[in-house]
Amino acid sequence: MDHRAPILITGASQRIGLYCAQRLLDEGQPVIVSYRREREGLDILRQRGAITLHADFSDNAGIFAFIERIKAHTDQLRAIVHNASDWHADEAGQQAAAFQHMFQVHMQAPYLINLHCAGLLRHGGAADIVHISDDVTHKGSRKHIAYAASKAGLENLTLSFAADLAPAIKVNGIAPALIQFNPQDDDEYRRRALAKSALGIEPGPQVIYQALRYLLDTPYVTGTTLAVNGGRHLI
Numbered sequence: 001m002d003h004r005a006p007i008l009i010t011g012a013s014q015r016i017g018l019y020c021a022q023r024l025l026d027e028g029q030p031v032i033v034s035y036r037r038e039r040e041g042l043d044i045l046r047q048r049g050a051i052t053l054h055a056d057f058s059d060n061a062g063i064f065a066f067i068e069r070i071k072a073h074t075d076q077l078r079a080i081v082h083n084a085s086d087w088h089a090d091e092a093g094q095q096a097a098a099f100q101h102m103f104q105v106h107m108q109a110p111y112l113i114n115l116h117c118a119g120l121l122r123h124g125g126a127a128d129i130v131h132i133s134d135d136v137t138h139k140g141s142r143k144h145i146a147y148a149a150s151k152a153g154l155e156n157l158t159l160s161f162a163a164d165l166a167p168a169i170k171v172n173g174i175a176p177a178l179i180q181f182n183p184q185d186d187d188e189y190r191r192r193a194l195a196k197s198a199l200g201i202e203p204g205p206q207v208i209y210q211a212l213r214y215l216l217d218t219p220y221v222t223g224t225t226l227a228v229n230g231g232r233h234l235i
């Protein structure tokens with residue numbers, strides 16, 4: 001692996017984040033990932049030379065502890081990909097805690113990490129921040145009110161940080177719709193979810209890596225959120 005500055009992906013112990021970390025490693029790109037719970041994917045990354053740092057963004061102490069861990073492991077970053085996310089429906093009696101939690105993970109963590117780690121991106125070369133939001137921000141969600149609102153806030157952080165950090169650092173977003181089902185999703189849920197987009201497929205995590213690769217490679221895009229949504233807005 002060469003001595004390029006590492007790319008940080010948060011929440012990359014499974015699914016989309018793990019896939020993107022693997023693809024970056026395939027290209028010889030050094031990678032640092034955050035994880036909350038130990039998962040088997042982390043051993044794969046460790047065996048390939050990735051640095052894995054524990055992080056729980058549920059409170060500010062956890063976020064600041066993670067920022068310190070990053071700085072203890074590197075003095076430069078090529079990019080920061082804010083992928084970590086909790087996806088819970090709004091539960092009766094739990095709304096206040098749920099909204100606070102969604103805010104912590106989807107807004108407070110990216111906000112504080114960007115503020116405190118932007119200096120690691122200022123090394124004279126290409127530098128990027130990428131926020132992974134959700135296509136649902138455009139219409140809201142009756143069952144995931146707190147989640148959708150926090151992802152909308154994340155998309156607004158893209159605009160503010162892009163203006164503030166230009167031209168040294170590009171700041172963009174990726175807004176997925178259905179990318180990858182969860183194991184517990186039953187056949188009826190899957191049928192209904194697939195019917196919500198014009199292209200009607202479960203594409204898998206490679207489409208997010210393709211969007212990430214584009215944002216990392218282009219020198220002329222900032223403040224933009226790419227919709228990777230199968231044409232969901234057309235239905």
Ligand SMILES: NC(=O)C1=CN([C@@H]2O[C@H](COP(=O)(O)OP(=O)(O)OC[C@H]3O[C@@H](n4cnc5c(N)ncnc54)[C@H](OP(=O)(O)O)[C@@H]3O)[C@@H](O)[C@H]2O)C=CC1
Pocket residue numbers: 010011012013014015016017035036037038039055056057058082083084085086087105132133134135175176177178179180181
């Ligand atoms: N999958 C899809 O179809 C879609 C995904 N997206 C977005 O794409 C991104 C990747 O999706 P996906 O791979 O499914 O994500 P996951 O649901 O697998 O979550 C990614 C990781 O985030 C970590 N995480 C959750 N809460 C916290 C926390 N409090 N502190 C630190 N880490 C935490 C989880 O850790 P742990 O392992 O401990 O649970 C998990 O491994 C997310 O931002 C998601 O919102 C948007 C639309 C569709």
Ligand SMILES: Nc1nc2c(c(=O)[nH]1)N=C([C@H](O)[C@@H](O)CO)CN2
Pocket residue numbers: 084085086087134176177178179180181182193
């Ligand atoms: N953190 C997560 N966010 C989201 C997930 C997920 O699994 N983890 N999944 C979705 C769904 O795919 C939804 O887009 C369609 O069912 C949304 N966000």
